[in-house]
Amino acid sequence: MSIEVLLVEDSPGDVRLTQEAFREANGAIHLHVVSDGVEAMAFLRREGGYSHAPRPDFILLDLNLPKMDGREVLAHIKSDDGLKTIPTIILTTSNAEVDIVKSYQLQANCYLTKPVQLDAFEDLVKSVNEFWITKVKLPQQRLAG
Amino acid sequence: MKSLLKQKVQLAFGFAILTLLLIGTASYHWIAVSEESTQWVWHTHEVLSNIQDLRLSMESVESSSLEFVLTGKDSALEPYYASIQKIEVDREAIRSLTVDNAVQQSQLPAIAKLATENIQRADRLIQLRRTQGLAAATAAMESGPGDQIKDDFRAAAGKLQSEEQRLRALRSVKAERYSSETKIFLILGTLFGILVVASAGWSTARDTAKREVAEAKFRGLLEAAPDGMVVVNQGGEIVLLNAQAEKHFGYSRDELLGQKVKRIIPEGFAERLIADETRSAAEALAQQIGTGIELYGQRKDGSRFPIEMMLSPLESPEGMLVTAAIRDITTRREAEAHLAQKAEELRRSNEELEQFAYVASHDLQEPLRMVASYTQLLSKRYKGRLDSDADEFIAFAVDGASRMQRLIQDLLAYSRVGKRGGELVDVSSEEALQQAVTNLRGAIEDSGAHVTHDPLPRVMADDVQLTQLLQNLVGNAIKYQKPGVPLVHISAAPDGEGMWLFSIRDNGLGIDPKFFERIFGMFQRLHKREEYAGTGMGLAICKKIVERHGGKIWVESEPGAGSTFRFTLAASDAAS
Numbered sequence: 001m002s003i004e005v006l007l008v009e010d011s012p013g014d015v016r017l018t019q020e021a022f023r024e025a026n027g028a029i030h031l032h033v034v035s036d037g038v039e040a041m042a043f044l045r046r047e048g049g050y051s052h053a054p055r056p057d058f059i060l061l062d063l064n065l066p067k068m069d070g071r072e073v074l075a076h077i078k079s080d081d082g083l084k085t086i087p088t089i090i091l092t093t094s095n096a097e098v099d100i101v102k103s104y105q106l107q108a109n110c111y112l113t114k115p116v117q118l119d120a121f122e123d124l125v126k127s128v129n130e131f132w133i134t135k136v137k138l139p140q141q142r143l144a145g
Numbered sequence: 146m147k148s149l150l151k152q153k154v155q156l157a158f159g160f161a162i163l164t165l166l167l168i169g170t171a172s173y174h175w176i177a178v179s180e181e182s183t184q185w186v187w188h189t190h191e192v193l194s195n196i197q198d199l200r201l202s203m204e205s206v207e208s209s210s211l212e213f214v215l216t217g218k219d220s221a222l223e224p225y226y227a228s229i230q231k232i233e234v235d236r237e238a239i240r241s242l243t244v245d246n247a248v249q250q251s252q253l254p255a256i257a258k259l260a261t262e263n264i265q266r267a268d269r270l271i272q273l274r275r276t277q278g279l280a281a282a283t284a285a286m287e288s289g290p291g292d293q294i295k296d297d298f299r300a301a302a303g304k305l306q307s308e309e310q311r312l313r314a315l316r317s318v319k320a321e322r323y324s325s326e327t328k329i330f331l332i333l334g335t336l337f338g339i340l341v342v343a344s345a346g347w348s349t350a351r352d353t354a355k356r357e358v359a360e361a362k363f364r365g366l367l368e369a370a371p372d373g374m375v376v377v378n379q380g381g382e383i384v385l386l387n388a389q390a391e392k393h394f395g396y397s398r399d400e401l402l403g404q405k406v407k408r409i410i411p412e413g414f415a416e417r418l419i420a421d422e423t424r425s426a427a428e429a430l431a432q433q434i435g436t437g438i439e440l441y442g443q444r445k446d447g448s449r450f451p452i453e454m455m456l457s458p459l460e461s462p463e464g465m466l467v468t469a470a471i472r473d474i475t476t477r478r479e480a481e482a483h484l485a486q487k488a489e490e491l492r493r494s495n496e497e498l499e500q501f502a503y504v505a506s507h508d509l510q511e512p513l514r515m516v517a518s519y520t521q522l523l524s525k526r527y528k529g530r531l532d533s534d535a536d537e538f539i540a541f542a543v544d545g546a547s548r549m550q551r552l553i554q555d556l557l558a559y560s561r562v563g564k565r566g567g568e569l570v571d572v573s574s575e576e577a578l579q580q581a582v583t584n585l586r587g588a589i590e591d592s593g594a595h596v597t598h599d600p601l602p603r604v605m606a607d608d609v610q611l612t613q614l615l616q617n618l619v620g621n622a623i624k625y626q627k628p629g630v631p632l633v634h635i636s637a638a639p640d641g642e643g644m645w646l647f648s649i650r651d652n653g654l655g656i657d658p659k660f661f662e663r664i665f666g667m668f669q670r671l672h673k674r675e676e677y678a679g680t681g682m683g684l685a686i687c688k689k690i691v692e693r694h695g696g697k698i699w700v701e702s703e704p705g706a707g708s709t710f711r712f713t714l715a716a717s718d719a720a721s
Contacts, residue, residue: 013515020522093511116514116550118521 002030003133006056008040008073009033009091010065014114018060018091021125026133032056037068041076044083058087058132063094063103071102078107085139087132153352157345164341168334175327182320189313192242192249196305199235199256202228203263203298210267214274214282225267232260239305246312252305259298266294372455373471377406379464381415393452393473395445406469413440414454414469442471451478495563502560506553513553517546548680552668555682558613559667562689567607569694571717574615574647575601577608578635581616585623594623594631601637602645603717610690611714615649617683618710622651624677627705644696644713651709656702665698687712 009015015033022029034040043050063070077083087109103111115121209225243249274282367374373390377383383401394409407415442452453474459466520542582596622633632652640646663669665688670681691698691712702708
């Protein structure tokens with residue numbers, strides 16, 4: 001069974017790095033990529049060209065995005081009864097306390113910063129895989145949805 | 146000083162008046178005495194004249210009786226009886242005039258007897274003439290004791306006269322003496338009185354002159370004062386002011402004298418002089434003495450300007466006065482405002498610089514992360530699969546990117562010291578050191594270093610920054626080592642000024658004194674990269690942390706003999 005992950009990230013370099021890291025960590029992960037907030041909401045709500053989009057097992061969300069930033073996306077997800085149970089992981093370069101606090105206030109499931117070293121980044125992705133995919137019990141709404 | 150002068154004047158005039166009174170009294174006395182002496186002289190004259198009269202009366206009794214004997218005419222007896230009466234009057238006059246003189250009184254009975262004898266004899270002769278005729282009377286007259294009585298009376302009267310003459314001479318001399326003494330006394334007394342009054346006048350004039358000089362000095366001082374001087378009474382009225390004060394407030398002197406001080410200092414001055422239930426006026430003033438009070442002055446045109454005022458009390462005969470030295474501090478205020486503006490600009494500029502460093506380093510980090518990540522990915526995936534040049538190039542790119550990342554991270558850390566610092570609170574520096582040592586565990590284990598410390602105090606600090614400070618310093622101590630076991634010792638002692646002096650001593654390479662300043666600058670390094678890695682930001686961050694905490698940091702070292710880094714931190718309020 002494939003694992004669906006939505007990556008909301010506008011930097012192609014980061015997208016590719018994340019893809020590489022996940023490929024190394026777990027071959028079963030199917031990484032869907034959107035590059036702005038509006039597209040992310042369309043994907044989640046299966047609007048526009050995403051009518052056949054799968055419901056993701058979790059979301060990796062960058063905070064600084066064009067059109068609609070990560071905080072707004074997070075607010076939309078967590079105020080939407082159909083989406084709020086999807087674990088949403090903030091993955092960003094920001095270390096700012098204000099961003100961390102704001103994210104948790106908006107009910108982010110966890111907050112991760114992108115490590116500067118490749119090794120560290122690969123370790124982080126492995127940890128995410130290990131925890132959110134292997135360890136965590138998630139509601140089976142995907143089947144129902 | 147004024148009251149002293151007054152006393153002096155009063156004393157001098159009092160003395161003069163007293164002297165004049167004495168002279169007056171004495172003169173009166175002398176004149177009275179002198180007059181009495183003169184009276185006594187006159188008295189003597191009177192006595193003498195009475196004696197003379199008595200003598201004449203006696204002679205008249207004799208001559209008139211003789212005339213009757215010779216003529217037998219009764220008309221001759223008229224002067225006879227008149228003389229007899231006169232003798233009684235004269236005798237009584239002499240008696241009463243000499244009542245105080247025992248010598249004269251003792252003569253009187255003899256005189257009286259002679260007078261009686263004389264009259265009896267004359268009576269007898271008159272009777273003889275009437276009864277027996279001229280011849281019998283003439284015979285009786287010639288044979289009788291007539292001459293004897295006359296001689297005796299003359300002798301007795303002479304005695305009386307000579308005594309009175311003696312007294313007269315005596316009294317004349319006395320009277321004359323009194324008179325001349327009175328003259329001398331009057332002259333001397335008048336001279337003395339003039340002297341006293343003159344000296345009192347001179348002394349007063351001198352003191353007045355002195356006071357005028359003092360007042361002129363005071364006025365000169367008042368006018369020369371660089372500050373506006375306003376003297377105010379307890380009623381808040383202006384009693385004196387100088388030219389500078391006129392200039393400050395734009396009034397002429399006459400416009401302000403007697404006016405309420407509120408007119409030129411609307412608030413804060415008059416109120417300070419008022420007594421209330423908790424303090425007297427003097428106490429109210431005493432509380433203000435010597436302190437610079439900053440208020441606003443009001444000019445004649447209504448405009449206000451900032452002033453600084455110093456109050457001092459001034460004792461005067463009209464009661465306690467208050468001298469206010471008033472300085473126009475417009476320029477100072479402007480300078481202060483200017484300074485505050487500059488400080489604010491500097492603060493903003495610093496903040497902007499910090500913000501710039503933060504944003505720049507933060508934004509640089511993103512593309513750099515890409516460069517670093519992909520060169521690392523390249524190196525990982527393609528090492529040994531391209532030629533050796535490619536491997537080398539990739540290695541340089543990886544190294545450069547890594548170093549740049551560290552630089553940027555340190556720059557971020559540096560800018561965060563000011564920007565992201567927490568409150569200074571009571572923290573245990575020992576716990577901060579333990580945290581730092583834990584963070585350095587890898588480096589300590591790798592180097593085999595011995596890190597020891599004395600008991601460390603509680604200080605006022607930002608916990609995270611204190612840990613970073615100690616971590617950087619201990620990390621440096623371990624890092625810049627010569628072969629052997631690195632020894633690092635941390636201690637703290639009071640610096641005597643309410644601060645704790647921390648020392649981090651090592652047995653490492655030591656530092657040349659000429660670099661003592663430089664090592665605390667940004668991006669300053671003393672070693673080649675191949676020898677010791679690093680960005681040259683560690684001590685700059687330490688310096689910024691210590692300075693943010695209000696302390697100082699410096700190094701003491703000798704090349705080859707290890708270094709001791711010292712810094713000061715404020716002692717904790719709770720634990721000092």
